[in-house]
Amino acid sequence: MPPMRDSAADALKRMAKANFAGFDGVVELEIVSRGWASLALSGEYHVLRLSLAGPAAAAAADAFLEGLAEREVALGDQFLADIALLSDERAGDGAVVSLHLEALTVAG
Numbered sequence: 001m002p003p004m005r006d007s008a009a010d011a012l013k014r015m016a017k018a019n020f021a022g023f024d025g026v027v028e029l030e031i032v033s034r035g036w037a038s039l040a041l042s043g044e045y046h047v048l049r050l051s052l053a054g055p056a057a058a059a060a061a062d063a064f065l066e067g068l069a070e071r072e073v074a075l076g077d078q079f080l081a082d083i084a085l086l087s088d089e090r091a092g093d094g095a096v097v098s099l100h101l102e103a104l105t106v107a108g
Contacts, residue, residue, distance in 0.1 A: 008044050008078045008105040009033040015073045016050060019064045025054015036104075043078055043106040050099040058094030065099070078105040 009031045020027045028051040033044045052060055065085060073080045083103040090097050 007033070008075045009046055011073060011075045012046060012048065012080075012103060012105075015071070016048065016064070020052070020060055023052065023054065023056065023060045025052060025057055025060070027052055041106050043081070043104065046103040046105065048099075048101040048103065050101070052097045052099075053095065055095055057097045058090055061088070061090075061097040061099060068101075075105055078107050080104075081106045 013029060013031055016029055017027065030049045031046055033046045036043060036045050050064075054060075065088075068083055068085070071080075071083075081104045083101060085099065085101050087100040088097070089099075
């Protein structure tokens with residue numbers, strides 16, 4: 001049996017977690033994915049919900065969001081066609097941040 005390949009959602013999760021490797025706080029990430037197709041293309045639509053808690057949560061969120069649309073993400077047989085921030089909610093002291101993003105991956 002051939003080895004299982006990572007899904008695009010797995011790769012997006014790895015990318016997000018890698019960006020917070022040095023963050024001294026709590027990171028929670030949820031990704032919900034579903035397939036999509038047009039006449040010529042197919043892929044997956046992903047909704048990412050990211051929660052950060054800790055004294056440097058706001059700074060970590062800012063660093064993650066900087067250049068996000070141009071970031072290269074290795075997705076195996078798919079590529080990241082688009083990623084966008086839908087909402088950015090922050091507690092008054094910046095110690096709690098909730099990000100809601102959507103991404104579109106396309107089979108190559």
